[in-house]
Amino acid sequence: MTRQPPVKPTPASREEIEQAIEALTAPQLVRLGTIAAFRHRSLGTRGVGRNEHDLLSDAIIAMLEGRRKWFKAKVDFLSFLKGVMRSLASHIRAGKALDAFDEIAPNPVNDEDDAEDFVEQIPTQAPVDPERQLLAGNLDRQIREQFNDDPEVLLIYEAFLEKMKPAEIQACLGLTEKEYNAAAKRLRRTVRGCVEGGPR
Amino acid sequence: MSDERKIRALFEALADSVDGLSDEEVLAECREDGRSPEDIARQTRAVLQDAVKGFKQRALVAAREKHQERTATITAKSFRLPDSPAARRALLDAVIARHQQAGRLLTAQHRDFSEMTDEDVESWLQQFGHLGLLDQNDEPGE
Numbered sequence: 578m579t580r581q582p583p584v585k586p587t588p589a590s591r592e593e594i595e596q597a598i599e600a601l602t603a604p605q606l607v608r609l610g611t612i613a614a615f616r617h618r619s620l621g622t623r624g625v626g627r628n629e630h631d632l633l634s635d636a637i638i639a640m641l642e643g644r645r646k647w648f649k650a651k652v653d654f655l656s657f658l659k660g661v662m663r664s665l666a667s668h669i670r671a672g673k674a675l676d677a678f679d680e681i682a683p684n685p686v687n688d689e690d691d692a693e694d695f696v697e698q699i700p701t702q703a704p705v706d707p708e709r710q711l712l713a714g715n716l717d718r719q720i721r722e723q724f725n726d727d728p729e730v731l732l733i734y735e736a737f738l739e740k741m742k743p744a745e746i747q748a749c750l751g752l753t754e755k756e757y758n759a760a761a762k763r764l765r766r767t768v769r770g771c772v773e774g775g776p777r
Numbered sequence: 778m779s780d781e782r783k784i785r786a787l788f789e790a791l792a793d794s795v796d797g798l799s800d801e802e803v804l805a806e807c808r809e810d811g812r813s814p815e816d817i818a819r820q821t822r823a824v825l826q827d828a829v830k831g832f833k834q835r836a837l838v839a840a841r842e843k844h845q846e847r848t849a850t851i852t853a854k855s856f857r858l859p860d861s862p863a864a865r866r867a868l869l870d871a872v873i874a875r876h877q878q879a880g881r882l883l884t885a886q887h888r889d890f891s892e893m894t895d896e897d898v899e900s901w902l903q904q905f906g907h908l909g910l911l912d913q914n915d916e917p918g919e
Contacts, residue, residue, distance in 0.1 A: 737790035
């Protein structure tokens with residue numbers, strides 16, 4: 578009996594990407610919108626001139642252009658889209674993209690055939706914006722003041738600054754998942770209130 | 778760590794923290810913040826759909842530009858034809874003799890070749906040139 582060569586997985590077509598967008602449920606869309614807003618804020622000075630929807634748009638366009646290939650059998654659309662947004666934000670933050678119109682380097686994990694764009698190899702200095710520095714300082718102060726009597730949230734805040742993962746934080750602070758999520762929620766709401774002037 | 782770096786790390790972590798929530802919690806938090814989940818869902822879907830639409834339009838615009846570029850190249854290219862009207866008519870006869878389809882095309886519009894103006898002859902020769910029906914030998918030498 579002859580063994581068939583393994584079938585090379587093919588990335589999703591444009592039509593499949595469109596179908597996947599149509600199939601997103603309301604909670605999934607709200608989740609994406611919320612994550613996109615936080616990711617946009619994470620760009621700092623490099624987010625100037627971009628809005629919170631740009632990362633979502635850029636992620637979809639990267640998929641449509643084939644710079645980010647979605648293999649349906651490997652990962653669901655929502656997770657993949659979130660991953661692409663995270664990757665794009667990371668590239669922009671790291672200064673590897675010169676501006677909002679730069680090509681984004683292919684993801685070597687699922688895009689092995691592509692070569693790195695030379696632009697990606699030119700790190701640039703993000704301009705220092707004193708106003709943003711001031712806003713950032715104010716936000717840090719506001720968070721500390723707001724949670725002066727809520728050490729759980731303050732510790733989670735410190736852990737976030739240390740780039741600790743949720744599981745690490747929970748283990749380190751001895752929190753259950755529920756307690757951690759509740760405290761993270763208090764922090765999210767306060768931060769959102771501070772930056773958007775909404776409820777705290 | 779500068780304040781701005783701190784804030785970048787914070788927002789990154791906040792984005793990741795949303796992943797730990799159930800669908801119900803995501804919707805509930807949205808409502809508690811005084812935002813409408815329905816509006817946000819609609820807006821987010823529109824952003825995604827607009828990205829697809831923009832991508833398709835961009836592809837269409839690129840195709841149209843390529844077509845226009847090709848057309849402009851063809852239009853700009855002019856074949857050197859013999860100087861005298863008589864020589865040009867002779868060349869047209871020769872092309873028709875070589876290419877029957879060209880002859881049929883021409884007959885469909887001009888029943889009587891003798892009634893064709895010199896401009897008609899020149900125009901047909903240029904068109905046949907663009908169609909690749911003129912040989913290098915057909916163009917007069919320097």
